[in-house]
Amino acid sequence: MPQQLTADSRLLERIAANEPQAFEQLYAQYWESLYLFAYRRLQSTAAAKDIVQDIFINIWERRSELVLHGSLTAYLHAAVRYKVIEKLSVLLKDRQRSSQLAAMVTGSFNDADTVIREKELIALIGQKIDLLPARMREVYLLSREEKLPVSEIASRLNLSEQTIKNQLTSALARLKDGLKEAASFLFTIW
Numbered sequence: 793m794p795q796q797l798t799a800d801s802r803l804l805e806r807i808a809a810n811e812p813q814a815f816e817q818l819y820a821q822y823w824e825s826l827y828l829f830a831y832r833r834l835q836s837t838a839a840a841k842d843i844v845q846d847i848f849i850n851i852w853e854r855r856s857e858l859v860l861h862g863s864l865t866a867y868l869h870a871a872v873r874y875k876v877i878e879k880l881s882v883l884l885k886d887r888q889r890s891s892q893l894a895a896m897v898t899g900s901f902n903d904a905d906t907v908i909r910e911k912e913l914i915a916l917i918g919q920k921i922d923l924l925p926a927r928m929r930e931v932y933l934l935s936r937e938e939k940l941p942v943s944e945i946a947s948r949l950n951l952s953e954q955t956i957k958n959q960l961t962s963a964l965a966r967l968k969d970g971l972k973e974a975a976s977f978l979f980t981i982w
Contacts, residue, residue, distance in 0.1 A: 800864035807855045815855075819848055822865070826872050833876045833912065843875040880911040920970035924963055931956055932963040 806814030823844060830840035847868065851858060860867050921929060927949075934945045935956075942960070946953045 800860070804855075804858060804860065804864070807851070808858065810855070815848075815852055818851070822868055823848075826868055829869055830872050830876055833873075834879060839879055843872060843879065846875060847871050877911060880915050917967065917971065920967055923970075924966060928959050928963045928966075931959040932967075935960055 803814055803818055807818060826844045826847065827840050830843045831837065834840055834843075850871075921932065924932060931945060931949070934940045934948070935942070940948070942953050942956045945951075946956045949956070
């Protein structure tokens with residue numbers, strides 16, 4: 793058995809024996825790399841810290857039953873990846889307005905990471921929507937989320953139909969540019 797696997801196994805055995813010092817050693821050894829791994833994918837300090845905290849809490853709570861048959865590093869990073877996916881899933885439910893755009897972009901993805909990439913893309917699109925100017929974002933969301941026609945949006949916002957069309961055209965152009973950035977980002981993080 794390689795030296796690192798042996799050291800990790802001993803560390804887990806000590807944690808299973810309720811040795812807080814062993815758990816502190818595990819935390820000190822892996823916290824930063826797990827945090828950076830989560831942060832790179834979520835771009836949120838709070839979310840990344842929460843995910844890593846949850847991983848360590850879960851390890852401590854399951855210490856007596858936790859048995860690994862491989863690398864502890866790989867296990868921890870996989871656990872973070874799954875937590876990131878869960879977090880993105882929650883974001884997706886909150887941002888369902890982006891699903892059509894993501895479907896257009898992700899139609900060509902054919903590898904095992906398709907689901908993860910799609911979720912990350914939808915989250916990025918949601919961020920791009922949030923960056924639109926307030927009035928433009930409002931017009932876009934009324935059109936795409938509430939499925940209102942241009943005439944009804946114009947009436948509701950007390951603007952001309954041409955202004956609404958211009959706002960939608962500008963919003964879609966900005967989102968298209970954002971999608972190009974998002975797509976290139978997704979191919980670089982995985």
